[in-house]
Amino acid sequence: MTDILPVSTAIDPVRRIVTAVPGPKSQALHLRRLAVVAGGVSSALPVYVERAHGAIVVDVDGNQFIDLGSGIGVMTVGHTDEAVVAAATAQLGELTHAMFTITPYEGYVRVAELLAEHTPGDFAKKTVLLNSGAEAVENAVKIARKHTGRAGVAVLEHAYHGRTNLTMAMTFKAMPYKAGFGPFAGSIHTAPGSYPFHDGLSGADAAARTISYLEKSVGAGDLACLVVEPIQGEGGFVVPAEGYLPALQEWCTANGIVFIADEIQSGMARTGRYFASEHFGVVPDVVLSAKGIAGGLPIAGVTGRAEIMDSSHPGGLGGTFAGNPVAAAAAVAVFGEIERRSLLAEAARIESVLKPELLSLQSRYDVIGDVRGIGAMLAIELVRSGGTEPNPAAVTAVTAYAAQHGVLLLNAGTWGNVIRFLPSLAISDEQLHDAISVLEDAFRTL
Numbered sequence: 001m002t003d004i005l006p007v008s009t010a011i012d013p014v015r016r017i018v019t020a021v022p023g024p025k026s027q028a029l030h031l032r033r034l035a036v037v038a039g040g041v042s043s044a045l046p047v048y049v050e051r052a053h054g055a056i057v058v059d060v061d062g063n064q065f066i067d068l069g070s071g072i073g074v075m076t077v078g079h080t081d082e083a084v085v086a087a088a089t090a091q092l093g094e095l096t097h098a099m100f101t102i103t104p105y106e107g108y109v110r111v112a113e114l115l116a117e118h119t120p121g122d123f124a125k126k127t128v129l130l131n132s133g134a135e136a137v138e139n140a141v142k143i144a145r146k147h148t149g150r151a152g153v154a155v156l157e158h159a160y161h162g163r164t165n166l167t168m169a170m171t172f173k174a175m176p177y178k179a180g181f182g183p184f185a186g187s188i189h190t191a192p193g194s195y196p197f198h199d200g201l202s203g204a205d206a207a208a209r210t211i212s213y214l215e216k217s218v219g220a221g222d223l224a225c226l227v228v229e230p231i232q233g234e235g236g237f238v239v240p241a242e243g244y245l246p247a248l249q250e251w252c253t254a255n256g257i258v259f260i261a262d263e264i265q266s267g268m269a270r271t272g273r274y275f276a277s278e279h280f281g282v283v284p285d286v287v288l289s290a291k292g293i294a295g296g297l298p299i300a301g302v303t304g305r306a307e308i309m310d311s312s313h314p315g316g317l318g319g320t321f322a323g324n325p326v327a328a329a330a331a332v333a334v335f336g337e338i339e340r341r342s343l344l345a346e347a348a349r350i351e352s353v354l355k356p357e358l359l360s361l362q363s364r365y366d367v368i369g370d371v372r373g374i375g376a377m378l379a380i381e382l383v384r385s386g387g388t389e390p391n392p393a394a395v396t397a398v399t400a401y402a403a404q405h406g407v408l409l410l411n412a413g414t415w416g417n418v419i420r421f422l423p424s425l426a427i428s429d430e431q432l433h434d435a436i437s438v439l440e441d442a443f444r445t446l
């Protein structure tokens with residue numbers, strides 16, 4: 001039993017490419033996959049992974065990659081974190097499933113206590129646990145509608161909230177997320193947001209534009225909630241201008257609109273605070289967490305003011321696997337790791353190493369139009385020389401070069417012209433510098 005735990009920890013913490021990328025074993029697996037996996041499920045890089053530890057991913061051909069994507073910000077504590085593996089393994093042998101809405105168990109309650117403690121706001125909070133980010137968004141909307149008796153849901157341009165029917169409607173980008181998949185849920189209103197690199201607006205001006213749009217086209221009195229990502233994820237790690245989010249929150253509070261922060265990508269220590277809202281001086285009524293919360297196991301939370309969260313009648317919220325004991329045990333271990341390993345400070349360390357390197361690259365390569373982000377949630381936006389016109393081809397070239405040389409990079413952005421960096425907080429300075437050297441080579445060969 002203990003034999004299975006240390007296996008992946010034996011991985012050498014270095015980048016090492018030993019075959020073509022993808023290698024022969026990956027290529028063989030890819031052929032099998034093409035025959036049986038639905039074509040709508042694509043993969044950014046057809047490299048089949050076998051093991052991982054910390055910030056290193058090993059593929060079936062023995063190639064080792066420095067992982068700057070963490071499975072889209074999920075492996076915040078690091079791949080196969082020993083505490084998470086041990087907690088989940090032990091829980092698996094004790095109680096795998098019970099269904100909290102039939103017979104409850106402690107792990108669910110403990111995760112709710114930890115979320116109440118670590119989400120912003122000094123008031124009584126309650127939580128419902130779900131399986132995925134999209135399901136958390138769905139439940140937050142259900143709760144806000146029940147609480148307010150209103151139907152309208154406001155979201156922002158460039159938002160990403162998921163792939164279910166309701167959350168597709170809340171997500172901005174048609175391709176690939178929505179095209180041909182309608183009809184979509186109604187009463188969703190997409191307002192202009194704050195994207196300083198493109199709109200040049202101050203936070204106050206951008207907020208005035210958002211608010212005016214919603215007041216004119218919907219009316220504040222018909223809105224149940226405004227759902228915002230404090231730093232937009234898929235949309236391109238867009239950091240709103242200073243003062244934007246506080247102005248939105250103030251308007252929501254004045255109009256009885258539930259202010260919901262979708263922190264599914266930005267939360268759980270990624271930005272050097274438990275939740276990114278804290279950087280912007282906002283205290284959301286409801287906070288959503290998922291991706292980084294359980295070291296790779298599927299669990300999500302909707303945490304909010306007790307009086308809002310209690311607005312549903314008993315039995316109105318739940319789900320078969322929601323708040324599963326194994327995933328809950330992993331989430332409890334992740335909270336423990338954030339404290340034990342001072343991971344908030346690690347996120348700040350990563351920013352202090354990576355951001356100057358990215359700014360230095362920007363000073364030498366004018367295809368890098370913007371460097372932005374906070375903590376271990378950083379991005380570069382690639383443009384046609386010197387301007388703001390999107391350059392997705394450069395992103396494709398740079399990420400392909402990096403993959404060939406053992407660095408996993410993710411793109412993002414409405415125009416596909418952003419490279420986002422969201423490494424595990426376990427990544428070392430050496431690994432970061434090594435990855436940057438590959439990035440430098442990629443820009444030189446552009």
Ligand SMILES: *Cc1c(COP(=O)(O)O)cnc(C)c1O
Nearest residue numbers: 132133134160161162233264265
């Ligand atoms: C990933 C993501 C979601 C959807 O989460 P899933 O677990 O993929 O359903 C929602 N909102 C944000 C901000 C996300 O990054």
